[in-house]
Amino acid sequence: MATIRDVAKLAGVSTATVSRVLNEQGGVNSETKQKVLDAIKKLNYKPNTIAKNFRQNKTDTIIVVIPDITNTFFSKILLGMQDVANANGYNVLLCNTNNDVEKELEYIRFTERRGADGIIFLTARVNYTNILELTKTCPVVVACEYIDNLDIPTVSINNFKAAYEATEYLIKLGHKKIAYINGPKGIVLSRDRLRGYKAALERYGIEIDEKLIFEGDFYYESGYKHAKQILENGASAVFTASDDMAAGFIRYCIDNNIKVPKEVSVVGFDNIKLASIIKPELTTIAQPMYEIGSTAMDMLIKLIKGEEVEKRNIVLEHQLIVRESCMPYEKSYVKTLK
Amino acid sequence: MATIRDVAKLAGVSTATVSRVLNEQGGVNSETKQKVLDAIKKLNYKPNTIAKNFRQNKTDTIIVVIPDITNTFFSKILLGMQDVANANGYNVLLCNTNNDVEKELEYIRFTERRGADGIIFLTARVNYTNILELTKTCPVVVACEYIDNLDIPTVSINNFKAAYEATEYLIKLGHKKIAYINGPKGIVLSRDRLRGYKAALERYGIEIDEKLIFEGDFYYESGYKHAKQILENGASAVFTASDDMAAGFIRYCIDNNIKVPKEVSVVGFDNIKLASIIKPELTTIAQPMYEIGSTAMDMLIKLIKGEEVEKRNIVLEHQLIVRESCMPYEKSYVKTLK
DNA sequence: TTGTAAGCGTTATCAT
DNA sequence: ATGATAACGCTTACAA
Numbered sequence: 098m099a100t101i102r103d104v105a106k107l108a109g110v111s112t113a114t115v116s117r118v119l120n121e122q123g124g125v126n127s128e129t130k131q132k133v134l135d136a137i138k139k140l141n142y143k144p145n146t147i148a149k150n151f152r153q154n155k156t157d158t159i160i161v162v163i164p165d166i167t168n169t170f171f172s173k174i175l176l177g178m179q180d181v182a183n184a185n186g187y188n189v190l191l192c193n194t195n196n197d198v199e200k201e202l203e204y205i206r207f208t209e210r211r212g213a214d215g216i217i218f219l220t221a222r223v224n225y226t227n228i229l230e231l232t233k234t235c236p237v238v239v240a241c242e243y244i245d246n247l248d249i250p251t252v253s254i255n256n257f258k259a260a261y262e263a264t265e266y267l268i269k270l271g272h273k274k275i276a277y278i279n280g281p282k283g284i285v286l287s288r289d290r291l292r293g294y295k296a297a298l299e300r301y302g303i304e305i306d307e308k309l310i311f312e313g314d315f316y317y318e319s320g321y322k323h324a325k326q327i328l329e330n331g332a333s334a335v336f337t338a339s340d341d342m343a344a345g346f347i348r349y350c351i352d353n354n355i356k357v358p359k360e361v362s363v364v365g366f367d368n369i370k371l372a373s374i375i376k377p378e379l380t381t382i383a384q385p386m387y388e389i390g391s392t393a394m395d396m397l398i399k400l401i402k403g404e405e406v407e408k409r410n411i412v413l414e415h416q417l418i419v420r421e422s423c424m425p426y427e428k429s430y431v432k433t434l435k
Numbered sequence: 436m437a438t439i440r441d442v443a444k445l446a447g448v449s450t451a452t453v454s455r456v457l458n459e460q461g462g463v464n465s466e467t468k469q470k471v472l473d474a475i476k477k478l479n480y481k482p483n484t485i486a487k488n489f490r491q492n493k494t495d496t497i498i499v500v501i502p503d504i505t506n507t508f509f510s511k512i513l514l515g516m517q518d519v520a521n522a523n524g525y526n527v528l529l530c531n532t533n534n535d536v537e538k539e540l541e542y543i544r545f546t547e548r549r550g551a552d553g554i555i556f557l558t559a560r561v562n563y564t565n566i567l568e569l570t571k572t573c574p575v576v577v578a579c580e581y582i583d584n585l586d587i588p589t590v591s592i593n594n595f596k597a598a599y600e601a602t603e604y605l606i607k608l609g610h611k612k613i614a615y616i617n618g619p620k621g622i623v624l625s626r627d628r629l630r631g632y633k634a635a636l637e638r639y640g641i642e643i644d645e646k647l648i649f650e651g652d653f654y655y656e657s658g659y660k661h662a663k664q665i666l667e668n669g670a671s672a673v674f675t676a677s678d679d680m681a682a683g684f685i686r687y688c689i690d691n692n693i694k695v696p697k698e699v700s701v702v703g704f705d706n707i708k709l710a711s712i713i714k715p716e717l718t719t720i721a722q723p724m725y726e727i728g729s730t731a732m733d734m735l736i737k738l739i740k741g742e743e744v745e746k747r748n749i750v751l752e753h754q755l756i757v758r759e760s761c762m763p764y765e766k767s768y769v770k771t772l773k
Numbered sequence: 774t775t776g777t778a779a780g781c782g783t784t785a786t787c788a789t
Numbered sequence: 790a791t792g793a794t795a796a797c798g799c800t801t802a803c804a805a
């Protein structure tokens with residue numbers, strides 16, 4: 098494998114000159130430049146990226162820690178991240194944790210060892226003190242979760258408010274027995290959404306019924322699994338912390354000949370593509386996925402470059418997307434029966 | 436940032452000894468080792484990965500070039516890749532091309548410059564000579580496509596045979612006007628699947644009707660888009676080169692009150708999760724996604740390590756999964772009408 | 774068991 | 790405009 102020295106020798110110049118040509122720094126005589134270019138071609142020389150990175154003490158690589166790569170919600174966010182990263186000359190090293198805290202810690206270690214210039218977490222399972230520790234030695238951004246009090250940069254929607262609005266929407270349709278399938282405990286956004294759900298009920302004087310609150314894991318299967326109990330407990334509407342769970346819930350209804358929204362109304366969360374593919378189309382909270390990704394990456398790159406970041410906790414707008422999966426309680430089947 | 440020299444100095448030993456402790460090579464007195472460990476702790480020393488990589492002339496990183504990260508088919512494959520890579524101490528650098536040839540070339544260049552130890556393509560848009568060129572300087576594996584004649588290692592199913600069997604299944608159900616929505620031209624697997632489709636028709640003496648053959652792009656929308664024409668051209672069954680396109684086709688039918696499979700039978704390809712989420716559940720060709728990923732990564736790592744690879748073109752087994760989206764032509768609505 | 778020192782390929786500083 | 794050379798942090802012969 099040819100090195101810069103081989104090129105220099107063949108071109109009859111110094112390595113410094115070759116380097117200047119390579120990096121298009123100018124200040125090189127055009128004849129000299131041509132000689133160098135010829136030598137590069139002749140030797141089929143490819144600059145060694147590792148050596149360059151080593152010398153410059155940077156990797157041009159950013160780690161993105163993702164809890165589940167098969168979830169299209171995350172892959173949409175990734176799209177925004179990659180565009181911004183590539184536009185700034187960075188590569189994205191995608192790390193899938195499968196919701197495993199140990200893996201998260203592994204990637205934190207990797208970054209500390211300068212395997213990457215910065216790191217973004219899409220939802221963290223790990224104790225925040227670990228991340229806080231990391232911020233001291235390395236640029237970090239957390240996306241999708243809002244963390245106050247701790248000095249960790251974040252980009253997210255207002256999960257509390259979004260869940261509040263989704264619940265309020267169902268309340269205003271006349272529903273009173275509204276079930277909620279939450280994300281896993283121990284994740285900040287689960288906590289926030291649960292609070293939003295409860296706050297809405299309280300605001301409208303509906304008693305909180307713990308028998309209508311379930312802990313899911315965001316997956317389709319967990320929506321399906323809890324459906325039976327939810328229905329048996331008399332809910333006329335369900336709000337879920339992910340579209341996948343909503344889809345699972347609806348599928349249970351289809352399999353058991355229960356009509357959505359005629360017999361149960363359903364609201365999801367995320368507005369992934371699936372939400373508009375299934376029938377009935379899902380009413381859901383839309384997160385600006387691409388924008389979350391691009392904004393988070395933008396912030397991280399500023400942090401890496403040591404630029405000033407005006408706002409360290411960015412909150413983006415969500416939106417309730419009304420489609421076909423809800424119906425006023427008044428018109429619903431259960432009501433009509435009486 | 437503390438270096439190995441700082442640690443050596445504080446522990447009162449040489450850098451060689453620190454390195455030995457760091458890499459757990461043994462042959463270090465346990466007292467000495469303890470001194471080193473103490474110094475590491477005291478200085479909060481983290482070994483510099485780039486320096487190590489540089490010295491050892493490797494990155495422990497493998498590039499995976501993916502045409503579309505939001506496609507769960509690819510992310511499932513990725514799961515298998517990551518497991519094998521991580522088990523062998525490699526990181527996976529995921530590169531999304533969005534089906535852009537220019538981006539593919541970019542990642543080829545990146546690898547040539549030793550930015551990674553090896554590269555896997557999940558379907559290539561690029562001219563194969565570019566990849567062939569790359570194989571001379573760098574370990575390469577192509578997954579999902581079988582390429583004969585050229586000496587490029589591959590892992591895939593037999594796409595010809597799979598498409599043949601899917602088509603044959605429809606023929607045996609009595610269908611004669613069977614439409615096919617292919618993947619994009621210029622991809623080897625599109626070519627192979629199209630051949631399989633045509634071969635089955637020929638084998639059973641059904642004339643090939645070019646008006647029933649469409650070029651899609653694997654996406655949901657392209658299944659939806661071609662549905663009208665397919666139906667107008669009188670097809671009683673459709674085979675598509677991806678589950679997403681099949682889902683799009685079915686959705687068009689739902690939107691236009693056409694019953695699947697009562698009025699049209701549909702067979703997809705890939706067996707992604709969506710196939711069993713939608714109604715009717717999709718009959719489809721199952722690819723062993725995880726296994727394709729793990730096998731490809733396994734092969735690449737062997738290549739990187741310079742180990743012998745017995746078989747350079749691995750073909751894994753596919754399977755026709757029969758669900759709800761097909762029906763015998765005899766029983767179908769159109770037939771019944773007569 | 775431990776230490777010395779060369780060297781990986783590049784960039785960047787300082788001369789010329 | 791060009792060159793000489795130190796330096797980046799680590800591993801690894803080889804020597805002791």
